[in-house]
Amino acid sequence: MTMRENTRHLLLGIFVAVGAGLFILAVLTVGSRQQSFARTVRIRVLFDDAQGLQPGNNVWLSGVKIGTVKRVSLDENNRVEVLLSIGRDPFSHIYRDTRGKIGTDGFIGNRIVILYGGTKTTGRVAEMAVLTGEQTVRTEDMLATLQANNKNLLVITGELKVIAQKINTGRGTLGVLLNDERMAGQLRRTVGGLHSAAERAEELTEKLDVFAGSLNDSAGLVHRAFTDTLVFQQLQETLEGLRTASGRVAEAAADIRQGTEGLKSDRTPAGVLLHSEEVADDLRVTMEHLRTSSQKLDEDLEALQHNFLLRGFFRKREKARKDSMAKSAGRLR
Amino acid sequence: MWRAIFLRLYAVAAFVTRWFRVALKPPYEWREVVRQCREIGLRSIGIITLTGFITGIVFTKQSRPSLADFGATSWLPSLVSLALVRALAPLITSLIIAGKVGSNMGAELGSMRVTEQIDAMEVSSVNPFKFLVVTRVVAISLMLPVLVTFMAFVGLAGSFLNVHQNEQTSLEAFIEDAFGRISFLDLFSSAFKSLVYGFTIGMTSCYMGYTAEQGTVGVGKAANSAVVVSMFLIFVEEILIVQVVNAMR
Numbered sequence: 266m267t268m269r270e271n272t273r274h275l276l277l278g279i280f281v282a283v284g285a286g287l288f289i290l291a292v293l294t295v296g297s298r299q300q301s302f303a304r305t306v307r308i309r310v311l312f313d314d315a316q317g318l319q320p321g322n323n324v325w326l327s328g329v330k331i332g333t334v335k336r337v338s339l340d341e342n343n344r345v346e347v348l349l350s351i352g353r354d355p356f357s358h359i360y361r362d363t364r365g366k367i368g369t370d371g372f373i374g375n376r377i378v379i380l381y382g383g384t385k386t387t388g389r390v391a392e393m394a395v396l397t398g399e400q401t402v403r404t405e406d407m408l409a410t411l412q413a414n415n416k417n418l419l420v421i422t423g424e425l426k427v428i429a430q431k432i433n434t435g436r437g438t439l440g441v442l443l444n445d446e447r448m449a450g451q452l453r454r455t456v457g458g459l460h461s462a463a464e465r466a467e468e469l470t471e472k473l474d475v476f477a478g479s480l481n482d483s484a485g486l487v488h489r490a491f492t493d494t495l496v497f498q499q500l501q502e503t504l505e506g507l508r509t510a511s512g513r514v515a516e517a518a519a520d521i522r523q524g525t526e527g528l529k530s531d532r533t534p535a536g537v538l539l540h541s542e543e544v545a546d547d548l549r550v551t552m553e554h555l556r557t558s559s560q561k562l563d564e565d566l567e568a569l570q571h572n573f574l575l576r577g578f579f580r581k582r583e584k585a586r587k588d589s590m591a592k593s594a595g596r597l598r
Numbered sequence: 599m600w601r602a603i604f605l606r607l608y609a610v611a612a613f614v615t616r617w618f619r620v621a622l623k624p625p626y627e628w629r630e631v632v633r634q635c636r637e638i639g640l641r642s643i644g645i646i647t648l649t650g651f652i653t654g655i656v657f658t659k660q661s662r663p664s665l666a667d668f669g670a671t672s673w674l675p676s677l678v679s680l681a682l683v684r685a686l687a688p689l690i691t692s693l694i695i696a697g698k699v700g701s702n703m704g705a706e707l708g709s710m711r712v713t714e715q716i717d718a719m720e721v722s723s724v725n726p727f728k729f730l731v732v733t734r735v736v737a738i739s740l741m742l743p744v745l746v747t748f749m750a751f752v753g754l755a756g757s758f759l760n761v762h763q764n765e766q767t768s769l770e771a772f773i774e775d776a777f778g779r780i781s782f783l784d785l786f787s788s789a790f791k792s793l794v795y796g797f798t799i800g801m802t803s804c805y806m807g808y809t810a811e812q813g814t815v816g817v818g819k820a821a822n823s824a825v826v827v828s829m830f831l832i833f834v835e836e837i838l839i840v841q842v843v844n845a846m847r
Contacts, residue, residue: 292782
């Protein structure tokens with residue numbers, strides 16, 4: 266074999282070795298990606314809907330790829346049983362209450378199984394244990410919601426368009442406000458009025474300020490009322506007296522109210538006297554009788570004075586009266 | 599016409615059967631196999647490297663706008679690697695080898711046939727079928743998987759350069775993404791396809807050359823037929839193998 270042939274053979278050997286090496290490298294890389302050469306543990310997750318999950322899809326835990334889906338099958342209750350192959354190391358981070366859900370790798374990427382949650386206190390999950398799967402929001406559901414939002418948006422924009430048209434044409438309160446010059450003038454005047462009111466309020470505030478200053482003056486009554494204990498005590502006593510007086514006035518008012526109530530009532534004598542027309546008529550008749558009776562009595566008494574039995578008495582009394590008057594006149598002289 | 603077709607089919611079947619019968623029977627012509635491997639493999643590295651590199655770059659560039667519409671340019675590595683491993687590398691390599699090596703084989707054997715060199719070998723103690731046909735078919739069947747693997751990696755390298763230039767993707771991330779979607783089935787089906795395509799090219803080219811007639815015209819015809827029929831059969835086999843592999847997936 267010549268040197269040239271040897272070189273050719275060597276080159277061919279290198280070429281074949283490189284080709285075979287590259288192929289083996291590809292196999293190893295794919296194998297490591299799929300954990301084909303690593304020791305794995307299998308667990309199951311039950312879902313209501315597989316959402317297109319396929320064997321070979323990835324399994325994530327906290328965003329880290331920890332395994333692959335090995336089998337997707339239906340159980341006797343028509344639930345989807347997904348068999349997962351998990352690496353030994355990440356398997357120790359899966360707990361009994363860890364849950365699974367089906368997501369996507371990116372917005373339009375492959376389906377993946379996402380394991381999440383789980384507390385240390387519940388203990389590590391056993392091999393071939395069944396984890397609970399949760400239903401996630403599917404793209405179809407999101408699109409349906411988006412469609413509903415679009416419809417609402419359409420209605421809102423339509424209504425906004427109507428409002429904008431009304432405003433532009435000067436209809437409605439806002440339209441008038443924006444387009445009516447008279448309204449603008451009124452608004453301007455109102456603002457002017459508000460301005461002057463504000464000025465007055467400012468003046469008032471200044472006066473209040475002065476008044477407050479006078480309150481702080483130690484010679485003033487109010488200041489003393491607030492600071493001098495003697496004056497305060499007197500004020501307190503006065504207020505107490507006023508409170509007592511007002512209590513009494515209240516009692517008197519209550520009595521008066523009670524009396525007035527009695528007068529208003531037709532069951533009390535006074536009320537009957539005030540309100541009953543029948544009694545009034547009786548009283549009127551009685552008064553008439555009294556008047557005539559007293560007139561007659563007066564006449565009778567006049568007659569009695571001239572009666573022989575009583576005439577002496579009246580003469581004696583007249584005489585005594587005249588004597589008394591004469592004595593008084595004499596004393597005066 | 600039908601008679602001619604069936605006679606030709608019989609001749610092809612007999613040729614293939616003879617190949618298996620002769621190939622499995624010692625003695626083996628290893629030196630000639632190695633020489634043919636060198637001729638087929640080493641002599642094709644240049645064109646395979648160039649074609650693979652350009653394929654990787656062009657496929658990446660052409661795929662980018664479509665993926666960019668979805669904001670998914672990060673999928674380029676996995677897309678290119680899947681395309682290269684599953685289809686592009688085996689198919690393009692086979693077509694190049696069919697054009698380069700197949701025509702060469704057809705012309706070489708055809709020339710030997712019309713100049714009666716093969717007849718002379720038959721008279722001597724050398725088995726021309728074993729020495730000329732079996733060695734070539736074995737060599738091309740062995741070399742094509744190597745060339746396909748080589749082309750896939752060169753294509754990925756070209757793709758990486760383009761992706762790195764545009765998306766600033768690191769080599770590590772590129773490899774992670776590129777091999778993330780490839781499965782063992784993809785790798786082994788690609789290797790199997792290469793083997794089948796190599797065998798097809800070898801058998802077709804050798805048959806066309808070994809059975810060449812009509813002098814120098816027959817040599818040209820054999821070279822041309824070797825390329826055309828090989829390419830046609832490669833596409834037919836591609837369809838069949840893809841169907842089978844997809845059913846297994």
